[in-house]
Amino acid sequence: MPDSSDSDYLIEFVRIGNSVKVSAIDPGTGVEASIIGPAHLSEAELSRNAIAKLKYILAKNKQGKGASRAQTQTGVKTHDTI
Numbered sequence: 001m002p003d004s005s006d007s008d009y010l011i012e013f014v015r016i017g018n019s020v021k022v023s024a025i026d027p028g029t030g031v032e033a034s035i036i037g038p039a040h041l042s043e044a045e046l047s048r049n050a051i052a053k054l055k056y057i058l059a060k061n062k063q064g065k066g067a068s069r070a071q072t073q074t075g076v077k078t079h080d081t082i
Contacts, residue, residue, distance in 0.1 A: 009054060011047050015039060024050035026058060033057050 010025040016036075023034045024047070033054035037046050 009051055011050065013043065013046070020046060022046045022050040024054040026054060029058065029061075031058055031061065 008027070010027055012023040012025075014021045014023075018039050019036050020039050020041075021034060021036050023032055025032045031054065033050060033056075035046070035050045035053055037049065
């Protein structure tokens with residue numbers, strides 16, 4: 001299955017002082033990734049970074065489907081299955 005294009009993600013911008021919190025959400029899975037960047041960067045650049053992080057997380061989750069699912073809420077493995 002081909003990768004989704006960048007337009008297939010939901011993007012949210014929240015300005016916090018001199019910074020912007022950018023959240024990228026994959027509507028199909030509900031997985032969310034957030035970054036914080038300087039407010040002077042363009043929305044396109046901030047979006048690109050948030051989407052790159054989201055794609056990384058999605059790939060990591062896809063890769064880990066065969067492995068142990070014993071993880072904490074932060075995604076740190078507590079043990080592996082052999």
